[in-house]
Amino acid sequence: MRTKDRLAAALREVAAKAKPDNAASYEALARRAETGEFDDYADVHLCGPTALYTELCALGFTKFARRVAAGEFDATLEESEEWARSQTDPETLRIMSAMGIGPDRSNDQ
Numbered sequence: 001m002r003t004k005d006r007l008a009a010a011l012r013e014v015a016a017k018a019k020p021d022n023a024a025s026y027e028a029l030a031r032r033a034e035t036g037e038f039d040d041y042a043d044v045h046l047c048g049p050t051a052l053y054t055e056l057c058a059l060g061f062t063k064f065a066r067r068v069a070a071g072e073f074d075a076t077l078e079e080s081e082e083w084a085r086s087q088t089d090p091e092t093l094r095i096m097s098a099m100g101i102g103p104d105r106s107n108d109q
Contacts, residue, residue, distance in 0.1 A: 003039060003073055003074070003076060003079060004033055004034060004036045004038070004039055005034070006073065007052075007073045009030075010064075010072075011029050011030035011064070012026070012030045014026050014064060022059075022061070025059050025061075026064075029055065037051075038051060040075035040079070040080075041079065049074060053068045053069055056068065
C-alpha cells in the first residue's frame with residue numbers, strides 16, 4: 001500500500017473514534033493525504049510530513065503528530081526509488097550522484 005493511502009487510512013481510523021468536530025478535521029486531512037499532498041516527494045510543501053505535523057499540532061492532535069514525527073508515514077524505499085528514477089533535471093541528477101543516492105540501476109538492462 002502506498003504511503004499516502006496508509007496515511008489516509010490511519011487518519012480515518014482515528015476520525016472514526018474522535019468527537020464529531022475532531023473527526024471532521026481528521027477526515028479533511030485524510031482527503032488531502034489521498035492526493036499525496038503530505039508525501040515526502042510531493043511538490044506541494046517543502047517537506048510534506050513536516051507540513052502535516054505542523055497542521056496536526058495546530059489542531060491539538062499531538063498524539064497523531066508524534067506518529068508522523070516518528071517516521072511512521074515516511075516514504076517507502078520503493079517510493080524513494082520511483083522518485084529517483086523520475087528525475088530528469090541534470091543538476092538534480094548530478095547532486096544525487098555526488099551524494100551516492102541515485103536510483104539503483106543494478107538491474108537495468
